[in-house]
Amino acid sequence: MNSVFDQALWAVGRGSGVVAIVLLTLSVLLGIGGRSGRAVFGMPRFAVTLVHRNVSLFSLLFVVVHVVSLFLDPFAQLRLVDFFIPFLGAFKPFWLGLGTIAFDLLVVVTITALLRNRIGPRMFKAVHWLVYAMWPVSVLHAIGNGTNGREPWFLVLAVFCVMAVGGAIAWRLHEDFVEYRNVRRQETR
Amino acid sequence: MTERKVTMHIDWTRCDGRGLCVELLPELLTRDDWGYPVGRGGSEIAIPQNLEYAAQDAAALCPTQALRLHK
Numbered sequence: 001m002n003s004v005f006d007q008a009l010w011a012v013g014r015g016s017g018v019v020a021i022v023l024l025t026l027s028v029l030l031g032i033g034g035r036s037g038r039a040v041f042g043m044p045r046f047a048v049t050l051v052h053r054n055v056s057l058f059s060l061l062f063v064v065v066h067v068v069s070l071f072l073d074p075f076a077q078l079r080l081v082d083f084f085i086p087f088l089g090a091f092k093p094f095w096l097g098l099g100t101i102a103f104d105l106l107v108v109v110t111i112t113a114l115l116r117n118r119i120g121p122r123m124f125k126a127v128h129w130l131v132y133a134m135w136p137v138s139v140l141h142a143i144g145n146g147t148n149g150r151e152p153w154f155l156v157l158a159v160f161c162v163m164a165v166g167g168a169i170a171w172r173l174h175e176d177f178v179e180y181r182n183v184r185r186q187e188t189r
Numbered sequence: 190m191t192e193r194k195v196t197m198h199i200d201w202t203r204c205d206g207r208g209l210c211v212e213l214l215p216e217l218l219t220r221d222d223w224g225y226p227v228g229r230g231g232s233e234i235a236i237p238q239n240l241e242y243a244a245q246d247a248a249a250l251c252p253t254q255a256l257r258l259h260k
Binding site for chain 2: 034035044045046049050116120121179183184
């Protein structure tokens, strides 16, 4: 292997990780927006669901590019076991382990989401809640493990992502989150 | 060609009134005052042939899997 190819793998590996964080953030926002039952982001409700699905699949695609390119790249010293079992890494094992946990959770969440209509809503929902663990763990992995993770431009991006998801969760917890919540509640009084 | 009638069943124990089906089948469904779908035929809604694909989308995308198609 020549060094130009190694440099390319290294650059693609880091860049795809940053893109994956942005797409995962968008996906969480679309998911929470869809759960509200409202036509958010200027789209009809079914479109919010479909865009949420597609953005999620694209985020998984970028995560796969991220881990495969760093697996092939000699700098990262990634081994196959690091894809599945956390905290065994040769380099920054704790921060890499967080990435492993996020990757495993993302795979499980994606599989159960694609099989949603077969496994039933209760199982789907129980597994899908893992996203609330997966997303923060992936952001911590990006900051802790990323070569540029503590540079100002990435921290600004991370702060924007955290504020966006934090705001969405605060809205999610608000009593008027679900559409028609008010009229439905009045009826049961 | 054999004539077949497609109907869509709404499972009210599952329906949460999220409104996706009403967007996909505006010809057949409206929302009541609480956001739940209302159609002619109550829980069993007859689907005309030209709306079969829309009905399949509605059943597949229903967030609570409350819609079932019968042929």
